[in-house]
Amino acid sequence: MSSNDPQGYKKTLNSPYTGLKGWIDSRLPLVRMMEAEYLKFPVPKSLNYFWSFGGIAMFCLIGLILTGIFLGFHYKPSADEAFDSVERIMRDVNYGWLIRYLHANLVSFFFIATFIHIFRALYFGSYKAPRELVYLFGLTMFVLMMGTAFLGYTLPWGQMSYWGATVITNLFSAIPFVGDAILTLLLGDFNVGDSTINRFYVLHWLLAFSIVGLVVFHVITLHMTGSNNPTGSEPQSWDETVSFHPYVTIKDLNATIFFFIILAFVLFYYPNILGHSDNYIRANPMVTPAHIVPEWYFLPFYAILRAIPDKLGGVLAMFGSIAALGLLPWLDTSKVRSCLFRPVWRICVLLFAINFFVLMYMGGKPAEGIYVLISRIGTVYWFLFIFVLAPLVGFLETPRQPLSITNYLKAKKA
């Protein structure tokens, strides 16, 4: 690629393959890319099963899109027809019950996989330099996922759909001065109605495919830095890595199958256990259910919303709780990545995970008495963890010397 050879840059496009494969590859370098990024791609040899949840989440996403397409063939996005069309899918459409239950339960399992995936990133320090962008693309996908799930939950037009949509869209009315105007703009009406369900259906698709787009960025940024691993130490030689195929592909497939067996158990024996029975009652704008609960995966954030006794403050705290996580790569001052070698931060992270479940439980309880108090404590810890503990512990803690990948594997065997 010398400057006196204007065609030089093209030489890099010459394919190492011959025949049809070579013909395509020299025009569209997909074969080379797949080989470099998915077959030969070196991965630290010390990965544990926590590293399978990204792949599992991807399979969930593919499953959701497939089932979503087939549901879309029968679903009618209108206030008058939506509820009936969903019931028709459940009763009359061939295997409609299976496809809908799969779609509904896959969402929950997508969230389970994603929560574990995020926990993995926190525990082993995958968010730290140089993987900040991998982490930020991941968090963005998580936000889009929540948006997509919320929009999708509105579509069956049951009582929980309707009132969930009412409560969540009303969050925007907390914006000073222009809140009500924005709310009307979002709904296309003065309350959740026919215009709303129509646009929510379109946006449900749009956001779902935006996630697919972001997966690409998530993977590109990951493949620039390579995977983190339990030690947090970068591989020092080829000996400390294995190729993506067959080692990771087989392991991830194994994990995925196991994960989907659990999904199948829920799907076939308890298909409604993660849903709310009120959503089998048609939406009624005149009657609010006595106890509105969002889907389980929103509960921790719902608890944060209700912990703040001020409308705007609650909304800011809820959105802020996720946005604040995005600052973690810069707020965590420690030079050591993995919690395996950080005795104090490890406790903080584990407490954060426990706190997440506590908040989840509180979000499902009525907003009164002790539940509010515990929600408040949980909310305080959430922000304390990010803004105080991350910088402070990194500064004060004395971490152990991280093991190299080889020594870590040796120690594990012994």
Place this chain on the structure above:
Amino acid sequence: MSDQKTPRRDFIKLATMTLGGVGAASLAIPFITSMNPGKDTLALASTEIDLSPLKEGQSLTIIWRGKPVFVKHRTPQEITDAKNTNLKDLIDMEDDADRVQNDKWLIVLGVCTHLGCVPLGQKTSDTKGDYGGWFCPCHGSHYDTSGRIRKGPAPKNLPVPPYVFLNESRIKIG
């Protein structure tokens, strides 16, 4: 020569970008506006209600613009409670006299100003909250007998819709 050319080019670039920006913004207006309620939705429906069947202490919920409206025939006790409230105790300070046209009849939108749920308190069997008006089950807002927020996360009183008394026992909302 080149000293002169550069600022001219900069100016053209800036002017082009500005014009492009203005054009893009103008183009965005019809798209954004299309998301707002259409003319059919805006066509204000007004609703007439006969108040005569409502006895003292009873309430009625009617639909106006797709939203519930609470019509409450207040008892003398409820009127006194509403009148004798110290304005300083209120979250959203508003005198009861500014919220009713006739002391006996309270007409408010039945939509919680927190996140849009329909508060309980219309049926005699409903819980009415700590202030004898309404209680929103979603996030625990308490409203008094004038529909004013007294406790909980809601920031505003239940809004009073525009209405007129057609005669002693008939009102028109909207």
